[in-house]
Amino acid sequence: MAEVHIIGEITHGKDFNKQHLFCKWYTQIGNNWRILSGKKEGQTQVAHSEFEDICKWSYPIDIHLATSGVQGWPKIYIQVYHLDWLGRSHLFGYGLITIPTFPGKHELNCYTWRPLGTLRERFVQYFMGGGPQLKDPHLILSTSDRYKLNTEAMGVVTFKLAVVLRHFSDYGVEYN
Template sequence: MAEVYIIGEITSAKDFPIQSLFCKWNLHCGSNWKLISGKAEGQTQVTSSLFENTCRWTFPIDVHLVTTGLQGWPKIYIQVYHLDWLGRCHLFGYGFVTIPTTTGSHILHCYTWRPFGNIKERFVQYFLGGGPQLKYPDLIFSTNDRYKLNTEAMGVVTFDLNVVFRNFHKFGIEYK
C-alpha cells in the first residue's frame, strides 16, 4: 500500500478579535485511507497574547496513513475557540486545509470563518458571548451546501507540515 507521513505542527493563530484561543483539530480522510499511527484529532493548549495579534501554539502533529487510492485525500479540519474571563468557550471559527500533494516542507494558512447569525443572535453574542454554531460540522466539506451559509471571516491559523510519500511509485503515481 502507498503510505503518507504527515509530521509538523499547528504553529499560530492571528487576526482573531480576541487573543485567548485554543484549537480543536481533526484529520478527515476518505474511505480508501487508514490511520496506522498517530492521533487523528487533538486540541491545543489555551494561549493568550496581550501585546501582539498572534497566539503561538506549536502543537505537534505526527500521522502515518496508508491508502489504496487517491480519492478522499486527507484534510485537517479545525475549530478555533475563545476562552473568556469566566472560563466559557466561544466558537471563533471553522476552517480546513488540504494536506499538500507534494513531498517536502509546507507552510499552510487556514482562513477561518463562522456563521453570521441574525440580528437577535448578534445582539446576544455581543453582550453574553457565544453565537451561532453549525449543527452538522461535516457541512464544511460539502461544497454545495457550504456556499449557502451566511458567514463572516475570522482569523488565520498557520500550519508547518512536512509530507513524506512511500511506495507511491509501485502504484504508478509519480511525485516530485
C-alpha cells in the same frame, strides 16, 4: 500499500479580535485510507499574548497513513474557540486545509470563518457571548452545501507540515 506521513505543527493563530484562543483539529480521510500511527484529532492549549495579535500554540501533529488509492486525500478541519473570563468557550471560527499532494516542507494558512447570525443573534452574542454554530460540523467538508451559509471572516491559523510519500510509484502516481 502507499503511505503518507504528515509531520509538523499548528504554529499560531493571528488576526482574531480576541485572545485566550484554543484550536481543535480533526483529520478527515477517505474510505481507502487507514491510520497506521498517530492521532486523528487533537486540541491545543489556550494561548494568550498581551503584546501581539498572535496566539502561539506550537502544537505537534504526527500522522502516518496508508492507502490503496488517492481518493479521499487527507484534510484537516479546525474549530477555533475563545475562552472568556468566566471560563466559557465560544466558537470563534471553522477552517479547512487539504494536505499537500507532493512531498516536502509546507507552510499552510487556514483562513477561518464562522456563521453570521441574524441581527438579534449578533446583539446577544456581543453582550452574552456564544453565537451561532453549525449543527453538523462535517458540513465544513461538504462543498455542495457550504455556499449556502452566511458567514463572516475570522483569523488565520498557520500550519507547518512536512509530507513524506512512500510507495506511490508502485501505483503509477508520479510527483516531482
